[in-house]
Amino acid sequence: TDPELLSLCGLDDGWLDRRVFWDQAVYELELERIFARCWLFVAHESQLPKPGSFLTTWMGEDNVLVVRRRDGSIGAYLNSCPHRGNRVCTAEAGTARGFVCNYHGWSFGLDGTLNGVHESAAYGREPTFDQARLGLTPVARLDTYKGLVFATFDPDAPPLRDYLGEFTYYLDVMLDNDAGGTEFAGGSIKSVLGCNWKIAAENFAGDALHAGWTHASGAEAMIGRGVAELGADDADSYHVNAHGHCWEFNLDGVGNAATLGDKRIMNYLRENQERVAERLGELRARMVGSISSVNVFPNFSFLPGQNTFRTWQPKGPHRTELHTWVLVNRNAPPEVKDAWRKGAMMTFSPSGVFEMDDGENWELATRSNQGVVTRRQRLYYGLGSDTAIDHPELPGNVHRGQINDANQRAFYRRWSQLLRAATWDDLEKTR
Ligand code: FES
Ligand code: FE
Numbered sequence: 001t002d003p004e005l006l007s008l009c010g011l012d013d014g015w016l017d018r019r020v021f022w023d024q025a026v027y028e029l030e031l032e033r034i035f036a037r038c039w040l041f042v043a044h045e046s047q048l049p050k051p052g053s054f055l056t057t058w059m060g061e062d063n064v065l066v067v068r069r070r071d072g073s074i075g076a077y078l079n080s081c082p083h084r085g086n087r088v089c090t091a092e093a094g095t096a097r098g099f100v101c102n103y104h105g106w107s108f109g110l111d112g113t114l115n116g117v118h119e120s121a122a123y124g125r126e127p128t129f130d131q132a133r134l135g136l137t138p139v140a141r142l143d144t145y146k147g148l149v150f151a152t153f154d155p156d157a158p159p160l161r162d163y164l165g166e167f168t169y170y171l172d173v174m175l176d177n178d179a180g181g182t183e184f185a186g187g188s189i190k191s192v193l194g195c196n197w198k199i200a201a202e203n204f205a206g207d208a209l210h211a212g213w214t215h216a217s218g219a220e221a222m223i224g225r226g227v228a229e230l231g232a233d234d235a236d237s238y239h240v241n242a243h244g245h246c247w248e249f250n251l252d253g254v255g256n257a258a259t260l261g262d263k264r265i266m267n268y269l270r271e272n273q274e275r276v277a278e279r280l281g282e283l284r285a286r287m288v289g290s291i292s293s294v295n296v297f298p299n300f301s302f303l304p305g306q307n308t309f310r311t312w313q314p315k316g317p318h319r320t321e322l323h324t325w326v327l328v329n330r331n332a333p334p335e336v337k338d339a340w341r342k343g344a345m346m347t348f349s350p351s352g353v354f355e356m357d358d359g360e361n362w363e364l365a366t367r368s369n370q371g372v373v374t375r376r377q378r379l380y381y382g383l384g385s386d387t388a389i390d391h392p393e394l395p396g397n398v399h400r401g402q403i404n405d406a407n408q409r410a411f412y413r414r415w416s417q418l419l420r421a422a423t424w425d426d427l428e429k430t431r
Helices: 003-008 026-035 120-124 160-175 197-206 208-214 215-222 262-279 334-347 353-370 404-418
Strands: 014-016 039-044 053-061 062-068 074-078 091-097 114-116 141-145 147-151 182-193 237-242 245-251 292-296 302-304 308-314 320-330 378-380 397-400
Touching: 003 026, 003 215, 026 074, 026 308, 026 404, 039 053, 039 062, 039 182, 053 308, 074 141, 091 262, 114 245, 120 308, 120 378, 147 208, 160 245, 160 262, 160 292, 182 334, 182 353, 197 292, 197 302, 197 320, 197 353, 197 397, 197 404, 208 353, 215 334, 215 353, 237 404, 262 334, 292 334, 320 334, 334 353, 397 404
Parallel strands: none
Antiparallel strands: 014 378, 039 147, 053 062, 053 091, 062 074, 141 147, 182 320, 237 245, 237 397, 245 292, 292 302, 302 308, 308 320
16 A cells, blocks of 8 residues: 555644545545445344345445345345346335346345346356356345444454444443334435545544534524533543544433423433433433434444434545434334434434534535645644543543544544554554
């Protein structure tokens, strides 16, 4: 790999070169060394309720078909026909007994095997034709964590549990409950942003700073007042990260959820918090719907409280396809689930008040780099350089204060390490 290119790809004393948001060569390296290697979120198990349930999604720029197989297990395959490469499944989601390619009629089972071909007599006479070897290409590994399905193209990637590491302590705030687990309520929304995928991911990783400023008028519209300055008292607020996965939060327990402006959600949250406290302890119960945001490296984000879950799918250095869903506890009352779905729509959908605020900033933060002189400048990620602490309960790297760039730095450190490392073994062990 070009050493000059790699020299751009990392923080230099808290500064980041702007070309990493613009250059095609950096983007290509990200596809190879991040998206083709990391564990990527591909589905929630609730989206695949029965054998034959399927959906199509992206792992980097590779389209994949995720299927509940006949034996109940989940498989994921490149959604591209091994004959001439046509996309095999053109639907976004549904139920099927198998998949037939639209071009020459090769047909595949739920387990990806080639079941049959059109003009089979001709193929049958062909000694080089080995049907067993011509199935859809599976991902290297697929695994789940409490309802979330992840896959990787890299057979050498560490197991999913190791990849998530201590971060599962935090993920459990959303995923571990006595309510029959979680599910995605309703369908998904897709939209396109004219921004680099990292600008969105780093925002969810740690950017509490923008909340009270960018979203001031949105908050005014939803709750009749702005967001209080979050930096005023950082005793109960944190940036935490492990292996590049990041969560910024305070311990008010309800701040994000309150923006949905729905009493049913607030009542449910408060009741639920007691159950969470019993199960996971007081501290994590206070994280449940608080002002907070999360990014699971590289591109899977969510907001506790609004409960919007999303992936930032890279579509070139200057374009990102956003997929969003709404996560709810499976046995929450139907009217609460519905209120959450609608609340998320009001706030974090393409027409939601907060999503629009962010989109414009991110597009302009990307687009400015079209200017060759602008592109040569660097960006400042130095906030909170002396905030690292040891915390008696919180695992991973912990920083005090929510108004902080600590998580953004952790995100770019992981990103940089992955771009530089030829193999997982080369990757410096980091928390
Ligand atoms: Fe799929 Fe030919 S490309 S059958
Ligand atoms: Fe925002």
